[in-house]
Amino acid sequence: MNSGQPEQEGRPIGRRVLLGTLGLGALGVAAAPTLQRGLESFLGSAADKDPTGLTGLLPNGGGFRYYSVAASVPKKNATTYRLTVDGLVDRPRTYTLPELRALPQTRLVRDVQCVTGWRVPDTPFEGVRLSALLDAAGVRPTARAIRFTCFDGTYSESLTLDQARRADVLVALRMRDEDLSHAHGGPVRLYVAPMYFYKSAKWLSGITVTEDVRPGYWEERGYDIDAWVGRSNGRDDEPTS
Numbered sequence: 001m002n003s004g005q006p007e008q009e010g011r012p013i014g015r016r017v018l019l020g021t022l023g024l025g026a027l028g029v030a031a032a033p034t035l036q037r038g039l040e041s042f043l044g045s046a047a048d049k050d051p052t053g054l055t056g057l058l059p060n061g062g063g064f065r066y067y068s069v070a071a072s073v074p075k076k077n078a079t080t081y082r083l084t085v086d087g088l089v090d091r092p093r094t095y096t097l098p099e100l101r102a103l104p105q106t107r108l109v110r111d112v113q114c115v116t117g118w119r120v121p122d123t124p125f126e127g128v129r130l131s132a133l134l135d136a137a138g139v140r141p142t143a144r145a146i147r148f149t150c151f152d153g154t155y156s157e158s159l160t161l162d163q164a165r166r167a168d169v170l171v172a173l174r175m176r177d178e179d180l181s182h183a184h185g186g187p188v189r190l191y192v193a194p195m196y197f198y199k200s201a202k203w204l205s206g207i208t209v210t211e212d213v214r215p216g217y218w219e220e221r222g223y224d225i226d227a228w229v230g231r232s233n234g235r236d237d238e239p240t241s
């Protein structure tokens with residue numbers, strides 16, 4: 001909420017249009033690293049000429065890229081944010097941000113790895129273990145998977161129940177030892193440490209326990225559902241950066 005960067009509006013649109021037009025899925029994953037470099041040099045040169053501060057949102061301190069498939073995303077804060085846990089559970093509930101902050105927090109420091117090739121080493125994430133929220137909700141015996149939805153109105157993700165119960169899967173409230181910024185999916189995003197970063201859904205608003213895996217946004221467009229870093233998306237032999 002406090003990021004105060006109105007210029008953010010411009011960037012997701014360009015990103016979405018480019019990704020949509022060039023079609024990551026259609027080109028295939030093998031082409032993605034090249035595509036990513038092309039996008040970055042395009043956006044980078046545009047940013048160099050932009051006096052408004054767009055540069056600050058491009059590959060920047062720490063090497064992060066800002067990704068959104070939605071053209072604009074509403075901002076949520078400690079008052080307006082809600083996270084719903086529902087589906088095949090005995091005790092569905094909705095959490096506020098203060099309620100999530102009051103639960104035990106886990107801090108993990110791992111490399112962030114996007115499937116298109118960029119990597120940010122040793123990035124701290126902190127939040128509530130997803131397994132704790134699932135245990136509190138009481139997952140029913142027929143459940144096999146989780147569907148994640150986002151308040152950008154567009155993105156979705158999935159995990160199997162076994163993956164979701166791993167200790168390195170968080171409902172993250174903090175990144176790099178700061179509250180998650182809006183640009184990085186704040187106030188709350190999913191953080192799936194062992195998988196490519198597209199699994200880490202930003203602007204998380206819904207956790208629905210389901211019978212079967214429902215492919216998420218990028219998974220409907222050709223990316224692997226089981227997105228283990230180094231063992232998926234045909235990238236086992238590819239360099240990682």
Ligand SMILES: Nc1nc2c(c(=O)[nH]1)N[C@H]1C(S)=C(S)[C@@H](COP(=O)(O)O)O[C@H]1N2
Binds near residue numbers: 152185198202
């Ligand atoms: N809601 C939402 N979550 C998302 C995305 C998105 O477009 N929308 N992009 C994914 C991809 S492909 C990556 S690499 C990371 C980027 O996170 P960042 O913007 O914090 O760097 O978010 C993932 N989660």
Ligand SMILES: [Mo]
Binds near residue numbers: 067114115116198
């Ligand atoms: Mo990504």
